[in-house]
Amino acid sequence: MPRAIVLDGKDNVATLIDPGRTGERCALQGEAGGETVLLQDVPFGHKVCIRATAVGADVLKYGQVIGRASAALRVGEHVHVHNVESARGRGDRPKGGER
Amino acid sequence: MSRTFLGYPREDGTVGIRNWVAVVSIMDNCNPVTRAIAHAVDGTIPVTTLFVRGQYGRDLQIAYDSLAGMGRNPNIAAVLLVGLEEQTTEEVARRIRPTGKPVEAVHLQPDGTINAIAEGTRRAARMAIRASGLRRVACPMSSLVVGVECGGSDTTSGLTCNPTIGRMADRLIDDGGTVIISETSEFFGAEHLFARRAEDPAVAKAFVDAVTRLEREAIARGMDIRGTNPTPDNIRGGLSTIEEKALGAMAKAGTRPLRGVLGYGEAPKAKGLNFMDAPAPAVENLTAFAAGGCQMIFFGTGVGNPIGNMVAPTVKVSGNVNTLRTMADNVDFDASEIFERGASVAPVGDRLYDYAIEVASGTRTTSEVLDVRETAISRFEPTI
Numbered sequence A: 001m002p003r004a005i006v007l008d009g010k011d012n013v014a015t016l017i018d019p020g021r022t023g024e025r026c027a028l029q030g031e032a033g034g035e036t037v038l039l040q041d042v043p044f045g046h047k048v049c050i051r052a053t054a055v056g057a058d059v060l061k062y063g064q065v066i067g068r069a070s071a072a073l074r075v076g077e078h079v080h081v082h083n084v085e086s087a088r089g090r091g092d093r094p095k096g097g098e099r
Numbered sequence B: 001m002s003r004t005f006l007g008y009p010r011e012d013g014t015v016g017i018r019n020w021v022a023v024v025s026i027m028d029n030c031n032p033v034t035r036a037i038a039h040a041v042d043g044t045i046p047v048t049t050l051f052v053r054g055q056y057g058r059d060l061q062i063a064y065d066s067l068a069g070m071g072r073n074p075n076i077a078a079v080l081l082v083g084l085e086e087q088t089t090e091e092v093a094r095r096i097r098p099t100g101k102p103v104e105a106v107h108l109q110p111d112g113t114i115n116a117i118a119e120g121t122r123r124a125a126r127m128a129i130r131a132s133g134l135r136r137v138a139c140p141m142s143s144l145v146v147g148v149e150c151g152g153s154d155t156t157s158g159l160t161c162n163p164t165i166g167r168m169a170d171r172l173i174d175d176g177g178t179v180i181i182s183e184t185s186e187f188f189g190a191e192h193l194f195a196r197r198a199e200d201p202a203v204a205k206a207f208v209d210a211v212t213r214l215e216r217e218a219i220a221r222g223m224d225i226r227g228t229n230p231t232p233d234n235i236r237g238g239l240s241t242i243e244e245k246a247l248g249a250m251a252k253a254g255t256r257p258l259r260g261v262l263g264y265g266e267a268p269k270a271k272g273l274n275f276m277d278a279p280a281p282a283v284e285n286l287t288a289f290a291a292g293g294c295q296m297i298f299f300g301t302g303v304g305n306p307i308g309n310m311v312a313p314t315v316k317v318s319g320n321v322n323t324l325r326t327m328a329d330n331v332d333f334d335a336s337e338i339f340e341r342g343a344s345v346a347p348v349g350d351r352l353y354d355y356a357i358e359v360a361s362g363t364r365t366t367s368e369v370l371d372v373r374e375t376a377i378s379r380f381e382p383t384i
Helices: B028-040 B057-072 B086-099 B112-131 B161-174 B191-195 B201-220 B232-236 B242-253 B282-291 B321-326 B345-360
Strands: A003-006 A013-016 A025-030 A035-037 A047-049 A058-061 A064-069 B004-009 B020-025 B044-047 B076-083 B103-107 B137-140 B145-150 B178-181 B258-262 B272-276 B296-300 B314-318
Touching: A013 A025, A013 A058, A064 B242, B004 B345, B020 B028, B020 B057, B020 B112, B028 B044, B028 B076, B028 B112, B044 B057, B057 B076, B057 B086, B057 B282, B076 B086, B076 B112, B086 B103, B103 B112, B145 B161, B145 B242, B145 B282, B161 B178, B161 B242, B161 B272, B161 B296, B161 B314, B161 B345, B178 B242, B191 B201, B191 B242, B201 B258, B282 B296, B296 B345, B314 B345
Parallel strands: A003 A025, B020 B044, B020 B076, B076 B103, B145 B178, B145 B296, B178 B272, B258 B272, B296 B314
Antiparallel strands: A003 A013, A013 A047, A025 A035, A058 A064, B004 B137
């Protein structure tokens, strides 16, 4: 079973430290336990959503904001540049991306 | 008993972990001659540069200070400067002479490159023979200044190699040494946590100001930095945003208080942890570390970045099992047991500290033996 590390109890993502396939269960380790069923293939080192997150909400890893959800995130979904975006240094956005 | 390494004490009180003669270009048009001399003489390293000709103001000062800083670096026993003409060469020479180490020069004008190569080879050969007469002696860990870097990062970096380097950094600081972290842009999203570690409000403010200034500059350009930082290989490795990258990058600075904030290539005044405001890309950042007097650099990598610095031996650390398989030739230290065997970071970092003492005492790094080394002084402004 692929392993996924949760770094802080507040996090809504976990980091896979083995490659995961669609439909596979991954074992949560670290600051949360249990299992999450992967809705998509998630490569080694990529993130999976472990807590449903609304569009525009903060994405948390290390208990810190790593960006905001650019689409609603379902539990088990691959979380990456297609559905989370940076809020820093964004010259292409008003106010540099900050809210 | 306090620990020591075997190093080369220098006249100015610093200690080298290598004992090279540096052949240093004063400007880009000197590089072919610099390379020819360094190729001809064992015991030398070429320190090349781009630009300098046409630079002025702040950029020219950074260029001269950085070239001289690499010449002053304790790993360098003697310096041969390769210049176009004497006036610009003197700008670098006068910044190195206070160390007391031998500084000589050859010029392309007026006698041409063949004569410059011949005379430079003769001088470098004499300097290399003289330097080889020095012997290593036991030196205190407090004489080490170490840069901590990451490159080719992925999500393993923040969880394996960077915290391992952080543990090593804490051990070195506890033994009286100095550690410099840099890569200003890679604090976007983590600066509030790092600023808390400043020993006083002035240091905290200087650090936050550097990060804020760079972010404002990026925003003022009106462009999207995504795809430049994080880079395409960072993204392939699972890092989604600069904030995520920054939170992992910070781990390589360990846990000790932040004591000083330095400009590009500036040498630290305080022992312990320092921050240097310098661009994040590896080659120019490592060059700034070498110019600031770092004898050694620890470089965490995830998906794999093999580059090392010419003057400061660069120890590549990875905790990514895939990279350790595919790029083993370019990695010096394996931290994969953290994921693969559930090891905690502290003993792996302690083992890295032991390895630091070995490298400081003469064990060579992959980027040295394979000559995967490059120099680039940052350029911030136009030439004229």
